[in-house]
Amino acid sequence: MAGPLDQLARQAERSPALWATVVPALRQMIVSGALAPGAHLPEGELAAALEMSRGPIREALIELEREGLVVLRRHRGAQVIALTDEDIEEIYTLRLSLEQLAITRALPRLTDEHLATMDDVLEQMRALGPDYEPQTALDLDFAFHDVLYQAAAHSRLDRAWQQIRSQVAMLLHSRHVARRDFHEIAYAEHKAIRDIITSGDTTAATEAINHHLTGAYHRLITARH
Amino acid sequence: MAGPLDQLARQAERSPALWATVVPALRQMIVSGALAPGAHLPEGELAAALEMSRGPIREALIELEREGLVVLRRHRGAQVIALTDEDIEEIYTLRLSLEQLAITRALPRLTDEHLATMDDVLEQMRALGPDYEPQTALDLDFAFHDVLYQAAAHSRLDRAWQQIRSQVAMLLHSRHVARRDFHEIAYAEHKAIRDIITSGDTTAATEAINHHLTGAYHRLITARH
């Protein structure tokens, strides 16, 4: 099925716009800490470094601002955000709200394919040892939660999630650099949610998400102090 | 307090960027139906009409896309969205989720100033006759609900709300063109919420919001068929 012609057909466009290639690159540098909180990102410097004009850089920065990873100040240049405890509280209270809507909508819509994906991710979580890469932790964590948003089939909810997802990535990355415990807790935490999904109990599911994200929030805050 | 010097100090910038002046103008034309759903908005045409280059037009369209009022297609030009029943269902389920978070957070944070604003808006709703302008209906409706988001003091929640707020405006505008009943129901609906706010009962408040937005959703759907 996935022959070379299929791949060509799936390619939405011949070559992506330059800004669309810049966004993931900058996002990853910010999330991973390669571009540190507070780092200054003048358009001209980025343009020179990435060997393109300022136009596509400018559009990429607008997108990163939308994702909450940079702040733009008129005539002052972009700056990587530094997330405070208050920011974390905002991110997690909004995340809880969105994820409760996601799981409520996902429960009657999850397909065998969705569940298979979740189980596969759970398997990878279980197999993780203590020397995991921080990036792996957030990749697996998102792979699990993203399924709920996909199954919810709600484009505006997904967009709202995408708007804080990069900030969550940034938080999880730095947390797992500071303290590696994903291998100890990730499987059990997410398996519990998976089991409740099987039960189809909406109330239990929203409570499980509440418990899970509240725990995650507290681990984030604790890791910073 | 609000002398001319205060106003100068509050002015964030000498003159706003061109894209920042274009956004409200286009938004209003879309919301009011002056630019109809499906209308085609090539950058070049807008630039000529507004007497500026394509750069600021482009940035304005990116912002309107973020607000869900236009879709951008590569090399095909922007197009005003046409909202389906499915879109309305998405908008209102997400709105309910956001507004429940807003009112939960607002309850312990509402100041006398917030409450005075709400009461003033309620007074204007009560005074409305059957020949109200559709724009007035959505202005008052938003003036009321926006207070909750302000009192919630949650920048990411506010941003998520701003992302669907323009679409709600579009829906409310066309609904009140089609059927003028705001003067009959707006005061009672919102007064009920206001009274529960006074009580400080969070459970009652989220239930009231649920009831209010579910009713609003059904009136929207009914007005279309």
Add this chain to the structure above:
DNA sequence: TAAATGTCAATGGTTAACAATCAACGGTTT
């Protein structure tokens, strides 16, 4: 006649140059 291929007008994407903004800093004045 249907499928494949080529053309093209409409449109966005990118570029480099120029204009406008703004906060920091140094000099001047009180």
Add this chain to the structure above:
DNA sequence: AAACCGTTGATTGTTAACCATTGACATTTA
């Protein structure tokens, strides 16, 4: 010494021209 003012470097915002994409339509081929 503190306040005020002008300058300036760093940076974004805007412009017009040029390059690339794309889907509809016309033409060619089997």
